[in-house]
Amino acid sequence: MALLLLALPALAARAGAIPPEIDADPRLVATQHARVALLADHAAVAPGQRFHAGLRIVHDAGWHTYWLNPGDSGLPTRYDWTLPEGATASDIRWPVPERKPIGELTNFGYEGVLLLPAELSVPPQAAPGERFRARLRARWLICEEICIPDEATLELDLPVEAQARPSADAAAFAAALAAVPQAEPGWQGVTRRDAGGITVEVQGCSVALGGAERIEVFPATPQIVANHRIEAAHDAAGVLRFRHPASEYYAGMPPSVDWVLVREDGETRRAFAVRLRGEDALAGAPGAATKDGDAPASAAARLPADAAGTVPPAPRLGPGMALLFALLGGLILNLMPCVFPVLALKALAFQHGEAREHRRHALLYTAGVLASFLLLAGLLMALRAAGEALGWGFQLQTPWFVAAMALLMAAVGFALSGLATPGASLMGLGQSLTEGGGGRAAFFTGVLAVVVASPCTAPFMGPALGFALTQPPAQTLLVFTALGLGLALPLLLVGLVPALASRLPRPGAWMERLKQALAFPMYLTALWLAWVLGRQVGVDGMALLLAGMLLMGFALWWRGAQPGRLRRFAVAALLLLALAPVLLIARLAPSVRGAGDTASAESSLWQPWSPEAVAALRAEGRPVLVNFTAAWCITCLANERVALSGTAFEAALREHGIAYLKADWTDYDARITAALAEFGRSGVPLYVVYPAGGGAPVLLPQVLTPGAVSQALREAARHGSAPSTPAGDST
Template sequence: MSRARNFPLPIRQFAAWVLALVASVLLAGAAHAQDAEPDAGSRALYGDGNIAVALFADGAPKPGGEWMLALRFTPKSEEWHGYWSNPGDAGQGMRLTLGLPAGWEAGEPLYPVPQRLTISGLMNHVYEGQYAVLVPVKVPADASLTDVRPITGHVEYLACTDQICVPQDAVLKATMGGDFARWRASIAPLLDARGAFAIAGQTLRIGIPLPAGVALADPHVFISNERLVEYAAPQTFRRAGDLLVAEIQLDERRQAVEAVSGILSFGDGAGVRFAAAAGDVPTNGEVIAGAQGAVAPPLWTLILGALAGGLLLNIMPCVFPILSLKALSLARAGESEARARAEGLAYTAGVVLACVALGALMLALRAAGEQVGWAFQLQEPGVVVALLVLAAAITANFAGLYELPSLSVSMGGERTGAFATGLLAAFVATPCTGPFMAAALGAALLLPVGQALLLFALLGLGLALPFLALGFVPPLRRMLPKPGAWMERFRRIMVIPMGLTALALVWLTTQLGGQAFGGIALLLVIGVLIALWIVGRLQRGGKMAWPAFALVAAPFIAFAAIALPNVYEAKGSEQTVSIHAPTPFSRDALAEARASGQPVFLWFTADWCVTCKVNEATAIERESVRDAFEAAGVVTMIGDWTVRDPEITAFLTEQGAAGVPLYLWYAPGASAPEQLPQVLTTDLLETQARANSGTPPPAASAAGSD
């Protein structure tokens, strides 16, 4: 349970927190004064008028056994609340002294699952309403129970409302009775298996052994170690089989710890206690509660987002290279209504199937422990080489070097060609996560598999929607030019965008694997083009052509298969070139940058992401932006996701992103980053910088001069 309260009266807030501080000091002094064994005749200093307390014993003690005591707290009205052992950002935990016979030992108090109360950004761990704290007492095996007097004690605690805190204390005398069955049931049970914790940069990761079947409505970890974590910071939760992994931001004032303990709240009043020792904690697993501490948005908003994102993907820069394939099919769609509908459905089927297949493969890999995201296939050098060969072959087909009737790119196919074009369109379009689409893909990592696949299918439907509409809406088709000789000329013109695409893929192979890797990939392309040229000559002579292709291309393919893995050099972060001289991303580097007190601009990119490169060329890599960042003292940081990087993938997932681009702005002192739009402008970045430097905006006459 979590509640947040904000009050418009700062003076009242200040007075409330001053009273809380005074109460804490008074309680500390009282605790020092009560170090001696309490006496039944001693007097309380403050009384328990706001939250009354009574001490109960569960029957008579037995030698060698565990005897249970209980402190029942009862607020005089619903506005008062008490605190857990670790009160959070404010408040005071209970201080208890018991007058036990010699040799008897009181254990750690056992608490119910606390509640969250946020006031003015401060997180409090509280109890509202009546609650009980159990205190186990270990009775020696040789204890004599003939002359045991009633147990007495003294307790100090804090009673608070939203506006005031009052120290409380009471002299205790145990009585038999109380509802111990209910009180025991309310205590968070201790897990039998021990957990593990690990610290990476500014993040505490805790692996809690919890069966996968346990439902978690709104999970939250209450840490017993004081000042170890930021209590109000969002928490991220992952499922890795029967292990629940919680990720929590660390407190900058923390000290080294050897063990971590606390209570995992399930979100419905239930929870478990856990203890964790330093060890390995997996970084993989399905995210079930994201960085904002909440489950995925409503499904209907995600459905609309997937559709809109797929539709907008048609005009995103990353999809432009395959628009030439669509253009030829769209021009042919006007020949007959039946043919147009058939091609529209076939193309849509190809796009949707490709999106669902890629989504299913991504989810399967993540479930198997792989850190992958959307467009993961373009992080594989072998896939990029295959795309390079395919782009070169399509370019040669457009140029008339050879004919391939089964594909629509050759103008000779119908439904089969449209289906193949749809497959290729979706496969090549994956480097982008445009507006609306990013939220849907990020949420797909949180949803059940069936709903996630539905989002991928709707993304494909949105991408195919324009072509599908042309197939089923005759007025739209009538707007297209009539088929004719111009189509052959248009086919030749399409050599230019497809040729540029092939050249871009040559550059990408070099970026992925180094110059030798790119050179061998280019040699492979040359061999395939030679084989296709021979195929074209045989086709024009009316002879059997494709056996010749296999004969000529086979040596080049075999050589590339052997040589490419041997010359591959993985891209390193040191290869990033930018006028900002950004720091390569890591969690430790980000924590250090944020600790400097300066604003931080962090962007995630990839060489195969056309949208990323357009944003960098038109907005990020501009001198005016660099000057604005320098004036504001902005720390720049880049996460290069060109090749697979588990740390970057995990971080993207925490931010609710399934792919790149992702742009984050950390204002000084902010607990969470601001996600900037996926289409950047120089004005946006300069405005962000001025907001952190106090520099006034430029005069209207100078606006947009960059």
């Protein structure tokens, strides 16, 4: 049995001063708080060969990035490869990290110089004289006292030759790979949760680890144990044991748990990987045993395709049905709480003036809606063509945009409450947008309707948008046009058909009261967006936004209460100051919302989604409900309040043994975006039921009722029988 000898300087996690030859490397590209380069261990590759390539990160002093299990906070570095046809890339090979205590938190990560290798394969059909060209989009979270998301897109261009040639970086890759924990055959054991916490026993490791000065333990599977320092020791029988408190966010024992065991003898370190079966004595249901000695890998990689949660090709709509679904979805968007006030006020404006003016305003409103949807479609197509995996609502994953929308909603609310009148400096636009004082106002009312509708996905919209974003540009634009026509249709009909306008209530004092009452849905929308912002960047960002709203309200009150010309300058200054939070929020670090930020209160009810979690649960034969959601999605929040919470829902989960997973798309997550695309969707909400015992996953309606959810869970638990709602039916 070969033991892996690791010298301390070889470990990237323990890197000290930057070697001069690395510090002066011209290939390094500066990012926000690091320099990065894409390296390979070969200068030339051969057909069918496997070689290593990866990102070298030279961290600025005091800054660090994260391991595959980041600990109590943080995010691991992610690779997205674009490879030649027939080429493949492995997952990142992670070196042993360092523990990084930060207050009461403990994270796992790296400082100094880091190289994260991955194994690439050259297509067998490649011929000498060709080029092997690969592109890597790497994303990471880099932290000091604050955390900043960063990324780089780098190119690798190697000649294909009959004989491979190593590069000058081969030694760096050898050292990095030597720091990756290796599995030893014959090791076995258990990770057990009991009343005392987490107990771990490892058998067969006494030869490799016996007599060590110290054995440090790192949990490669997150949210099982608390992340502060763990040290293990052998008992008299040669079994390695340790007991440690369970993680605050513990949500259930998976069938297997991965650990990294590091033997330290002075300056010498040996790192080993071991997978142990999981048992939960409190739940009384041991996890499924795994083959002893397996090296850590995703659960999905060790299961048959159907058990691992692989979905069948998503049913696709035809072009005609996609257009119909888009039209119906746009029509239903008018009923959303932040869209309806805009629609109602514009409709009431049709009580005044002549029929010809009504037609003109209706057409201009429709033009504003269509222009906005087509602009959004063009932006989505351009970003996706550039390699971004984005979907409907992507703009709300950007904190400054959420802040700007919240201020806009507050501005419209202030205008409806009478704090602004046409011509009142910057706020004149806000009221004209909602009251409609002319052709330009009608056009921008349409723009505003699209902006405030962006957090919503109405029934029928999901399949239509999923179809649109996988089609050529002409068909994509056609579907978005149909969606816009659906949103504009009610006002368009009122403007073009005088008989409909004549049926509206007669003007009177009630209109002013209605206008003021409709301000409150806008205030509620602004508060909701402030809550979303707090989820994204933390309470400091939310406080900045609320301060901006307060300044805006004070500016409008000052304008009405203070006479004189100077008030215009004071109001303009205060309003500009109210916009400052948008600029400051753009500089705030994202709030790293670990899977347990809200799960701690509901850990017995749901757990965070991941492909590995779905695979592990399906391997146990359990039925699974997955809720793809986001904090900025009104439909998602409504469904959770109405159908996915409460004692009846919790009882149904427990009665039928349903595992409930949440995939939170509030912030960008490439894996969630990819999962949505597998089901033919480009946005949330999406509800997927995996029946017990295997079988194809089934999609639930986008608008849920308690009865529909209860029936779906009951049928999913019947030995693999699928819920009655057919896959692909979003209504």
